[in-house]
Amino acid sequence: MADSEPVQSDLFGFSASSGSGERFRPLAERMRPRTLDDIMGQDHLVGRDAPLRRFLASGQFPSMIFWGPPGSGKTTLAGICASSLQFGFEKLSAIDSGVKEVRKALENAEKARRRGVRTMLFIDEIHRFNKAQQDTLLHAIEEGLVVLVGATTENPSFEVNAALLSRAQVYILNPLGDREIEAVINHALTSDTVLSALSVVLEDPDFLVRFSAGDARKALNALEAAIALVSECGQKSVVLTRKIFEQALQYRAPVYDKGGEVHYDTVSAFIKSMRGSDPDAALFWLARMIEGGEDPKFIARRMVIFASEDVGNADPYALTLAVSVFHAVELIGMPEARINLAQGVTYLAGAPKSNASYQAMNAALSESPSLRSFPVPMQLRNAPTKFMKNLGYGGGYRYPHDYPGHFVEESYFPEGVEPRIYYHPGDEGRERFIRERLAGLWQGRY
Structure with a gap:
């Protein structure tokens, strides 16, 4: 007796006449939209002449990733598209699936293809797949075995590897108004x-x-x-x-909205508390963000920015620590990552402060448009070939390591541009040493 073919479900795997059993389904399932016209809040994707509607009309449906908050319709939209196209629907959750489950789904898709049926492979929380798990999908997408639809609540540019992103268009779903x-x-x-x-x-x-x-x-x-x-x-x-x-x-809503004014006000209070060297206030606002469900990686990214913008060279180690906190948050996840965040916050708040690097970059950028026509001096140009050396590239460059103190006074600005002073190191922490050293090297400039 031949092996039976796998039965691929669609998202709406029950009969409309299922009788009394229907009332036992969760309300959210009973109310799940069945057509594109039922989808709310995503007109940019499903409205007239919008991409998904046009894909369905043409029958040519590419692989894609839906990026949006919970409850915005990512899973529902994928199911509607598969049903409209009469595709088989293989659904996996990256939370409880691995390479074995992906390969099984691809085997089912291969059997369906032999019957003349295309398959949509839907992977919920695709950002939770590691690189190896994501890489198992590449060949199947390239050869057209499956149309991949991934769903994620996280920024795909951070969480989905580049090889997969290059094969799947990202579409953003908005939170419902x-x-x-x-x-x-x-x-x-x-x-x-x-x-x-x-x-x-x-x-x-x-x-x-x-x-x-x-x-x-x-x-x-x-x-x-x-x-x-x-x-x-x-x-x-x-x-x-x-x-x-x-x-x-069993809930009293915290006064925190991750996408609204209170969100930005809380983040602002958090940053300003660290800038003001108050670790206790910074921890207070950190706790509020965590309690309100803020993405810990968003918090960690803000700390990395803060380390350069507000601590800077007063304590260069602050940036190393902040980057380490970000990686720890990625590796550990909540709730334990709150400890990593707390360590980073208390260090940054207690560190000496300087915004000199931040101010210097802004000053340089403000002048850049008016000075961009000045060419790079010949002695500063790269000369990787003999031909370029013969043209004078790199000629006359004085190598600082050949001079006492590994320094030689040289103009590194374009010819015709007076030396500028963008960077004004302060007196705090390590930056005092930097200022004193530069003042000794560049007499009259610092």
């Missing part, structure tokens, strides 16, 4: 087979909208939990107050 979340909630209350049988009154609908933070799934899960908390068998109406939501969710 307040009106769209309201529409999702109202649609559930009026159209869902279970909820439409109830009279549900939201006493504070804005609370649910704010709580969801642009995440439709989060809004629907919260609505379902609140109704389950207060509804009784045979009850025909419920009133949902803010207190009921807080009881159902």
